[in-house]
Amino acid sequence: xxxxxRRASASLASIxxxxxxxxxxxxxxxxxxxRRYPGGEDPVWLxxxxxxxxxxxxxxxxxxxxxxxxxxxxxxxxxxxxxFALGSFWAAxxxxxxxxxxxxSLQGAGAVSAAVTxxxxxxTRDEVRTKAMALVGGSIGLMFALSLVASPLLTAWIGLxxxxxxxxxxxxxxIGVVIWGAPPAPAPLTGQGRGRLRDVLAHADLMxxxxxxxxxxxxxxxxxxxxxxxxxQAGLQTAQHWQVYLPAVLLxxxxxxxxxxxxxxxxxKKVFLFSIALMALVEAGLLVQSAGTTSLGWMALLLLVFxxxxxxxxxxxxxxASRIAPRAMRGTAMxxxxxxxxxxxxxxxxLGGWLVKSWGSPVLFLCCGLALLLWLWVAWPMxxxxxxxxAGPSA
Numbered sequence: 549x550x551x552x553x554r555r556a557s558a559s560l561a562s563i564x565x566x567x568x569x570x571x572x573x574x575x576x577x578x579x580x581x582x583r584r585y586p587g588g589e590d591p592v593w594l595x596x597x598x599x600x601x602x603x604x605x606x607x608x609x610x611x612x613x614x615x616x617x618x619x620x621x622x623x624x625x626x627x628x629x630x631x632f633a634l635g636s637f638w639a640a641x642x643x644x645x646x647x648x649x650x651x652x653s654l655q656g657a658g659a660v661s662a663a664v665t666x667x668x669x670x671x672t673r674d675e676v677r678t679k680a681m682a683l684v685g686g687s688i689g690l691m692f693a694l695s696l697v698a699s700p701l702l703t704a705w706i707g708l709x710x711x712x713x714x715x716x717x718x719x720x721x722x723i724g725v726v727i728w729g730a731p732p733a734p735a736p737l738t739g740q741g742r743g744r745l746r747d748v749l750a751h752a753d754l755m756x757x758x759x760x761x762x763x764x765x766x767x768x769x770x771x772x773x774x775x776x777x778x779x780x781q782a783g784l785q786t787a788q789h790w791q792v793y794l795p796a797v798l799l800x801x802x803x804x805x806x807x808x809x810x811x812x813x814x815x816x817k818k819v820f821l822f823s824i825a826l827m828a829l830v831e832a833g834l835l836v837q838s839a840g841t842t843s844l845g846w847m848a849l850l851l852l853v854f855x856x857x858x859x860x861x862x863x864x865x866x867x868x869a870s871r872i873a874p875r876a877m878r879g880t881a882m883x884x885x886x887x888x889x890x891x892x893x894x895x896x897x898x899l900g901g902w903l904v905k906s907w908g909s910p911v912l913f914l915c916c917g918l919a920l921l922l923w924l925w926v927a928w929p930m931x932x933x934x935x936x937x938x939a940g941p942s943a
Contacts, residue, residue, distance in 0.1 A: 552671065562722075573714070602656065605656035610880070617736060626723050628658040636715040661889075684866075777909070835917065
């Protein structure tokens with residue numbers, strides 16, 4: 549990477565990290581702490597308050613991505629982070645569950661993922677794009693692992709309201725990184741130079757990736773409906789689950805070295821397809837574990853392999869999407885991509901709970917494995933894009 553590419557990757561990864569840390573800190577304790585608010589005894593409203601973030605984010609990723617093509621990446625990112633901070637402070641000041649729900653929905657309305665990813669693509673060359681995206685994915689993975697350890701400790705100290713105040717402050721720090729830390733953004737294209745939504749929806753390879761990111765995150769959230777219970781069955785108490793998650797996440801980053809080496813040799817598509825197949829095998833292993841005697845050692849191994857495949861796909865998918873999409877439609881393309889990602893979370897949580905309630909964990913893991921095999925079939929004909937230089941900054 550050039551110095552400018554390293555600066556762009558580090559600064560934009562830190563924006564993701566600051567934003568996602570705030571979100572991840574809340575998730576492990578929200579369902580328990582929100583019950584103490586008036587209205588929190590209703591599980592339907594409690595679930596809605598927890599999941600509304602993903603719904604509003606999914607609805608607004610595309611408008612924010614398209615706006616970044618028209619008005620510039622940094623302006624849209626700053627606006628989104630301001631909305632996210634407002635939602636965090638609203639939730640922090642909430643006195644009942646409805647207030648929490650409104651705050652969570654405002655948090656989701658700050659949907660900047662598409663604009664941040666598009667800016668990172670603008671500022672990096674194709675041959676280092678996967679590394680840049682992996683840095684973003686790695687920062688998210690580290691924040692997830694850190695939150696599993698820190699969330700219970702911080703909640704005991706400052707409570708759920710304090711976590712939301714802290715989240716809002718992190719979002720404001722992210723704005724400072726955008727303004728002073730990130731390199732200048734390329735000037736937005738005007739007139740006929742801008743891409744259109746229908747051009748993105750008609751692009752076969754982009755739609756293959758959109759299907760893929762939907763399946764990836766639906767499977768990720770759905771399987772986590774049952775994975776914690778399996779760890780408990782294996783003899784590991786809930787408060788100790790981080791002892792499995794944290795090593796799995798950290799060790800899985802070593803697999804990214806294989807991804808980079810394969811990409812340098814022109815085999816990015818092969819490692820991409822291999823990672824999908826790897827995750828399908830994990831679902832088969834989890835099916836076996838859920839149908840018989842659960843082993844802690846096997847669960848730890850399966851989760852390590854899962855995170856290897858997941859992190860590789862988190863790095864390669866947005867890299868491929870940003871390389872396939874021309875710069876004129878990059879924000880729009882990443883908006884569609886992130887919309888399907890958010891909807892995948894929403895659908896995965898909904899279907900995961902329904903499958904476990906209706907038929908049990910083995911059927912859940914069977915359906916996750918079949919969804920991944922369907923994705924593998926859809927992704928197989930995809931063409932790997934060529935390489936191009938990053939766009940120059942605006943004056």
